[in-house]
Amino acid sequence: MLEVIAISASYNHKPIIEDISLRLDKGSVLALIGPNGSGKTTFIRAISGVLPLRKGTVKVDGQDINNMSPQQRARKIAVVPQARSFPAAFTAEEVVALGRTPHLNWLGKVTERDMVIIEEALEKMDLTALRSRAVSELSGGEQQRLFLARSLAQGSPLLLMDEPTTHLDLQYQLSLMERIYQLAHPSDDELAKGVQPRTVVIAIHDLNLISRYADQVGLLVGGRLITLGKPQVVLTPELLSSAYNLPLQVIHERGFTLVMPSNPPEGRKDQ
């Protein structure tokens, strides 16, 4: 449902990403990895429509995003930001409600149906008990869930996330990744109730979270997409060591694929 065709984009006149193409089916998770500066954030911004493309096209469900109004685009694409800067005084409920914006009129009037969707989003992210708390009173993990809930309420089939697990404690990282996976792969019960599988592109730093939660992995280095494929195919010592410029080894353990440096730390005994 997402087609990226040879896109290049710059930021402040500096070319950041070059000639990236990929296709993503509905109901899958694409993890975008690569060293800092490789263009992950720029790519996310480019396909969300906020960064103009120097070259190429992005199509969602067959439609060029450049031909869409901001409102149409927002109905197709939801971006989950890193929960870093936000207006402190909004309540959780209000934040999720604002996710309905692309479906609301100029006055922001919320209908019954909108209320139902907001409720579902709060429930799905376990935020119902926290609905009246101000955003600033929530923990890092809760805030990240909140922004995910907002994107859920937005109802967009494509979800873009930029480093959502940064600054989170491990338990929150795992539970977030789990929820993201479930969004792309709803259970049979949910499917029976009419829940649509979402498509997720997630730019992520932590290589060890990917193998269980991503259907595909894209490796970005220096603004180019070096490889795109299943986690086993991309998470290889050769590709990763060359990408990160560091000798790395890959270990498969209990269903997880773990990446770590191949040489033990120098000068340390007892290893």
Place this chain on the structure above:
Amino acid sequence: MKSLIATILPALLMLVACSSAPASVTGGGIKLQDGLAREVTLDKPAARIVSLSPSITEILFAVGAGSQVVGRDSFSNYPADAAAIPDVGGSMGSYSFETIASLEPDLVIAAEINTPEQVSALEGLGVKVYYLSNPTDLDGIYTMLQTVGTLSGHVDEAAALSTSLKQRVDSVRKTIAKAQAKPLVFYELDGTDPAKPWTPGPGSFLDMLISEAGGSNAAAGLQSQWAQISIEELLVQDPDIILLGDSIYGMTPEQVSARPGWDDLTAIREGRIYPFNDDLISRPGPRLVDGLEELARLIHPELY
């Protein structure tokens, strides 16, 4: 709903109409053009007058119309009788139009310190206003007196006053004609910044009075009517006499002598520095002649 609109609409119109009632125009009586090129007419001389400036209050009293003044501005302090008259505001640039309206004056006399907006606001209240411009020379004083005399019904007194003032002015001129020299005079209006005191410049009324009094203004070379002169320029000019117009604000000759660099001035070393009642020369009115006489006495003590 309709009846509500039917009540409110005429009410609004009524209120608007009340406020824009035109001043009644009658023939005969007094008809004068004022300083804003407006034509002001009165059936008969005004019996209840409000003055918006201290100079106008002084003139009204001088022509004998003191008892007709029913309201005056905050700064009107001369003559002493003016203090008893109701205050209508003005110290912060705005007057209490309400007070003025409630005094029900026949006429309000405004001066150049008043703004066109204030005149227009009073007119809007149905109050008659005459805007009295400042004189540009000594003869202008007599015109002012005549105008106020006409407006207040004291034409003869105004004329008599004008005559006596003219005599005094002529007397000063005759005395000054005998002067051998023309002393250089520095008149300080505001010495808050001792490096650059404020002084009346060329073209100002005081500049003209100093000439009439047989002196020459040290600030004659400056650019505007109200200007700052630097202490350096003063040292170059080295005036013969220093007059402190800011003595009414508490400035004393001792304070001035103590200013750094000022003791080089001849006038200070010779003690020819005098306080001066600024009201005498800053208010356009009959007391300008008092001011002129005082100036002449200070500038040419040898002739008096």
Place this chain on the structure above:
Amino acid sequence: MHKQNTLSPYLIITLILIASAVLSVAVGSVFIPLPTLWDVLSSAIRGTASTLDPEGVYLKILSGLRLPRMLMLAMVGAALAGSGGAYQGLFRNPLADPFLIGVSSGAGLGAVLAMLAKSPYTPAGLISVPLAAFCGALLTVLVVALLARVGRTVPTTNLILAGVAVSSFASAVTSALMIHSTGELRRALVWLMGGAIMTGWSPILAVLPYVLIALTGLVLIGHPLNVLQFGEEQALQLGIRVQRARWITIALATLATAAAVAFAGIIGFIGLVVPHIIRMLWGGDYRRLIPLSMLGGASLLLLTDVAARTVIAPQEIPVGIITALLGAPFFLWILKLSKAQNYW
């Protein structure tokens, strides 16, 4: 955005507004007690003379002075507070006020230039000062916007910087003009301190259309402003036409403020303080904050004007001085209270 009071905020503020309006009309150098007030006004409506006001002095004061002044101040207060709230939302800055991008200094420069021109005492001449102030305000904001422009957008930082720079320049020129022309000095000073509120009914008719249009628009821009609180990029990603919303907000706020300033001079603090008070009481949902700020601004300005007219009667202190004197400590008090709760 968290308190849900049981009493409707609109009801409370409207009641306060009505009380302020009545007070403003009853109080002055002549106090008109309520029964007299009622009698005079209802007699006037019926076309009869009031027994309590035989010479019609009260009526003259009411219809000629107090009622138009009350309406003018209500409009000005609403315009300033509504615009202030909108700017605080647009710039996401608690220190934003309606004069942020140059309206006041532009209006001041226009007004002073018109005063120096010494127009004749004709209807055209008398309208010259407010007209010049209005045009000065609009032109200044236009210059600021052009200076701040990057492509088709006006980035917030650029706007604020350009606003500060242009304001300083305009103020400097205004000061120079004022010092140079001592004859008009007092008139200019009084205007710049908000002590020259134009009297009578015609200024009201002149201001009304601009204020009505602008304030209606600002009320309707509440939802986009809410979304904008998350930043422009997120707002765009949520489907808001960000640049259009920004331009519209700036245009409406400028129109309202320019009209207000043109006929009342520069009155500070209302636009800054009132939205904060409303925010503390009833939260920062701009759909509600802006209309409530308008009602609150009208009330506050009416009340400060009562103080300005009565504290040292018959002297009338320029309203801008009272708002500044009260505004500063009030703002510090708000700051202290706001630390206890998260309200921004």
